[in-house]
Amino acid sequence: MATQHSRIAARFMIAPAVLLLFIWMIVPLAMTLYFSFLNYNLLSPGALTWAGFDNYYYFLTDRAFFTALANTLILVVGVLIITVLGGIALALLLDQPMWGQGIVRVLMISPFFVMPTVSALVWKNMLMNPVNGMFAHIARGLGLQPYDFLAQAPLVSIIAMVAWQWLPFATLILLTALQSLDSEQQEAAEMDGASRTSRFIYLTLPHLTRSITVVILIQTIFLLSVFAEIFVTTNGGPGIATTTITYLVYVQSLLNYDVGGGAAGGIVAVILANIVAFFAMRMIGKNLDA
Amino acid sequence: MARKVTQSAKTLNTGLAWAMGLLMFFPILWIILMSFHSEADSITTPFEMLTSRWSLDTYAEVQNQNNYGKYFFNSVVISVGSTLLALLIAIPAAWAMAFVPGKRTKDLLMWMLSTKMMPAVGVLVPMYLIFRDYGLLDTRIGLVGVMTLINLPIVVWMLYTYFKEIPGEILEAARMDGATVGSEILYILTPMAVPGIASTMLLNVILAWNEAFWTLQLTSSDAAPLTQFIASFSAPQGLFYAKLSAASTMAIAPILILGWFSQKQLVRGLTFGAVK
Numbered sequence: 001m002a003t004q005h006s007r008i009a010a011r012f013m014i015a016p017a018v019l020l021l022f023i024w025m026i027v028p029l030a031m032t033l034y035f036s037f038l039n040y041n042l043l044s045p046g047a048l049t050w051a052g053f054d055n056y057y058y059f060l061t062d063r064a065f066f067t068a069l070a071n072t073l074i075l076v077v078g079v080l081i082i083t084v085l086g087g088i089a090l091a092l093l094l095d096q097p098m099w100g101q102g103i104v105r106v107l108m109i110s111p112f113f114v115m116p117t118v119s120a121l122v123w124k125n126m127l128m129n130p131v132n133g134m135f136a137h138i139a140r141g142l143g144l145q146p147y148d149f150l151a152q153a154p155l156v157s158i159i160a161m162v163a164w165q166w167l168p169f170a171t172l173i174l175l176t177a178l179q180s181l182d183s184e185q186q187e188a189a190e191m192d193g194a195s196r197t198s199r200f201i202y203l204t205l206p207h208l209t210r211s212i213t214v215v216i217l218i219q220t221i222f223l224l225s226v227f228a229e230i231f232v233t234t235n236g237g238p239g240i241a242t243t244t245i246t247y248l249v250y251v252q253s254l255l256n257y258d259v260g261g262g263a264a265g266g267i268v269a270v271i272l273a274n275i276v277a278f279f280a281m282r283m284i285g286k287n288l289d290a
Numbered sequence: 291m292a293r294k295v296t297q298s299a300k301t302l303n304t305g306l307a308w309a310m311g312l313l314m315f316f317p318i319l320w321i322i323l324m325s326f327h328s329e330a331d332s333i334t335t336p337f338e339m340l341t342s343r344w345s346l347d348t349y350a351e352v353q354n355q356n357n358y359g360k361y362f363f364n365s366v367v368i369s370v371g372s373t374l375l376a377l378l379i380a381i382p383a384a385w386a387m388a389f390v391p392g393k394r395t396k397d398l399l400m401w402m403l404s405t406k407m408m409p410a411v412g413v414l415v416p417m418y419l420i421f422r423d424y425g426l427l428d429t430r431i432g433l434v435g436v437m438t439l440i441n442l443p444i445v446v447w448m449l450y451t452y453f454k455e456i457p458g459e460i461l462e463a464a465r466m467d468g469a470t471v472g473s474e475i476l477y478i479l480t481p482m483a484v485p486g487i488a489s490t491m492l493l494n495v496i497l498a499w500n501e502a503f504w505t506l507q508l509t510s511s512d513a514a515p516l517t518q519f520i521a522s523f524s525a526p527q528g529l530f531y532a533k534l535s536a537a538s539t540m541a542i543a544p545i546l547i548l549g550w551f552s553q554k555q556l557v558r559g560l561t562f563g564a565v566k
Contacts, residue, residue, distance in 0.1 A: 009471050010390035013382035017446055024439040025405045031416035098304040106550050107311035110318055113549035115500040117520040118538040122317050132333045176557045214561050225409045228502035232524035249411040263415045270412035277407035281400055
């Protein structure tokens with residue numbers, strides 16, 4: 001058992017981390033909350049006046065907010081569907097016996113290590129560009145008209161880019177889970193005459209449930225704050241077609257210099273993220289002792 | 291035992307898996323190939339590009355004209371600096387939580403994790419103003435600080451899951467033999483924990499290297515890391531395919547290689563130990 005002495009030592013060892021995180025969590029957030037109730041514009045440096053809930057009112061009734069909320073949801077859900085379904089398929093494929101499995105895995109997970117600004121610009125210029133992009137070359141090769149992806153289907157294009165980055169993550173985690181699957185159980189089921197499909201539905205899928213949940217929750221946290229991909233490709237446009245909540249707050253506060261409005265948007269983003277986080281924390285907490 | 295697989299099934303799997311792997315890897319492969327050609331050749335058709343002259347000229351150009359080295363240096367300082375700082379703060383905390391767990395240890399860990407779930411935009415405004423008022427905008431030191439705080443929860447968590455796997459009896463035995471807390475850490479815990487610390491470090495360097503929200507918001511040139519440098523190619527006048535390819539290849543190569551070596555740790559770190 002831990003002695004009194006080591007307990008005190010432990011407190012001292014934990015203190016710096018806790019204190020720093022506490023300050024990091026509380027101070028800026030309190031400032032955001034405070035600013036969100038002020039009329040505060042960086043371009044008009046007069047006295048700051050109390051705004052009440054005006055900033056929230058303007059942010060939440062702005063049509064851009066609803067578009068941004070919808071865009072955020074479409075982006076998150078779209079990427080989740082592609083990565084989870086694709087991830088299951090790729091993980092099942094990679095779990096099969098084959099030659100050069102290690103190399104295939106390395107090829108497959110590589111996109112995850114590419115920094116967001118690189119992947120966004122590569123997709124924008126080298127793949128989706130209607131004149132010099134690879135897709136345009138392929139289209140012309142097939143005798144088709146090249147398609148201007150980022151202008152015609154901007155949100156879908158962003159979803160494709162982000163999905164390319166996160167599909168390896170889903171695949172890797174689901175593959176790790178698949179490899180811990182009890183092969184004897186599978187064999188027993190096979191001997192009892194269970195078909196491939198029913199083995200997948202009744203044995204593999206239940207085994208993967210927890211990992212799928214983890215993939216969904218963790219990706220959601222990161223996907224809610226996708227920024228760089230939009231920043232370097234579409235700048236939220238055309239119009240506000242690819243503006244997400246994160247991007248809208250950035251525009252409001254750092255491009256329009258409206259600190260009060262941006263802060264209100266920030267608080268709204270925090271509340272939305274907290275709804276997701278609530279479920280995530282319960283999930284991860286349940287697995288903590290496992 | 292592995293089940294018997296027919297040769298044809300294995301061939302089919304191999305073909306399909308390689309096709310998928312190459313498809314996923316293609317964008318990366320393409321910029322690597324493009325980086326060895328000139329600007330003019332890079333915007334011809336794919337076939338013409340591949341058959342045009344191969345050279346390293348573009349790489350030299352990126353270094354000479356754009357001062358690539360500066361951004362690379364900034365990326366290294368920010369990612370490695372913030373990782374070391376985070377480890378310094380997190381190792382004692384994770385040690386204490388793993389070996390002297392209290393009633394509230396679990397709550398504390400969950401709370402740390404919850405700080406990670408706060409969206410960055412929620413604190414964008416005050417962070418920007420604090421950085422502006424204290425002259426931290428576009429400084430490496432400011433960015434190292436932010437990166438340390440952002441990744442601290444993950445570092446504590448990862449270390450905690452690794453430390454928990456070290457048998458506590460060994461420490462107790464040492465304690466009975468009269469080892470102090472200090473020598474316990476130095477001579478027993480550290481050697482056993484080094485693999486875990488190394489993987490934590492690796493993952494954290496990867497995350498910090500690729501972080502593209504705060505680096506884009508809080509730097510412009512002096513302290514700008516590679517994420518910001520690459521973003522500067524998004525301007526229409528900056529559309530140089532070969533140059534973008536060479537700069538991107540150099541920006542992602544170190545992390546790609548580190549990443550290949552840390553696949554297992556990555557799963558563990560990013561799922562907070564929920565999937566091993």
